[in-house]
Amino acid sequence: MMKQMVKCPHCGKRLEIKDASDLAGKRIKCPVCGTVNSYESFLKAFTADAGSDETRLIDDQRTIIPGLGNIRLPRLVFVKTGQEYPLKEGRQLVGRKPKESASEADVQVDTHGENFMSRSHFYIEVKKASNGSYRAYISNAANKNETVIGNEVLRGTDVLALSDGDVIRICSTEIRIRF
Numbered sequence: 001m002m003k004q005m006v007k008c009p010h011c012g013k014r015l016e017i018k019d020a021s022d023l024a025g026k027r028i029k030c031p032v033c034g035t036v037n038s039y040e041s042f043l044k045a046f047t048a049d050a051g052s053d054e055t056r057l058i059d060d061q062r063t064i065i066p067g068l069g070n071i072r073l074p075r076l077v078f079v080k081t082g083q084e085y086p087l088k089e090g091r092q093l094v095g096r097k098p099k100e101s102a103s104e105a106d107v108q109v110d111t112h113g114e115n116f117m118s119r120s121h122f123y124i125e126v127k128k129a130s131n132g133s134y135r136a137y138i139s140n141a142a143n144k145n146e147t148v149i150g151n152e153v154l155r156g157t158d159v160l161a162l163s164d165g166d167v168i169r170i171c172s173t174e175i176r177i178r179f
């Protein structure tokens with residue numbers, strides 16, 4: 001993961017972001033003083049004067065928040081290669097991309113030879129909440145191997161809500177959802 005040093009434009013605290021791969025347009029909440037400002041303004045403050053005091057490690061999940069008016073649809077990421085698969089609003093079938101035969105899946109994941117994922121493995125339903133942000137829900141399709149979200153097995157007709165960064169695991173195949 002790519003790290004990035006930034007600095008709070010209000011209190012001047014140096015902060016280190018663990019995963020700085022996707023910060024454009026997002027906002028940061030300073031864990032020291034609570035100031036909320038754009039990632040760009042945190043970066044600019046650091047570039048202007050890096051300072052020399054101790055650095056605080058940011059809790060990415062809690063302190064990096066979506067930008068205003070820049071809420072993106074979720075996407076799936078095949079962890080092994082980083083290949084991204086954008087999702088759309090509504091229900092979509094996700095499965096492994098077969099080598100030769102056709103697949104009816106809306107999202108076909110190239111698993112690079114791993115065959116644990118079925119061609120019709122799970123559904124993801126993307127819904128827009130009243131505040132404009134997107135939510136995603138996962139349920140089983142015609143999968144042979146079980147689907148595991150974090151430590152929880154997706155059973156039968158269960159529908160689970162996914163959060164940013166959740167890993168969907170099928171044996172050793174890992175797919176992450178990002179919002």
Ligand SMILES: [Zn+2]
Nearest residue numbers: 008011030033
């Ligand atoms: Zn601050």
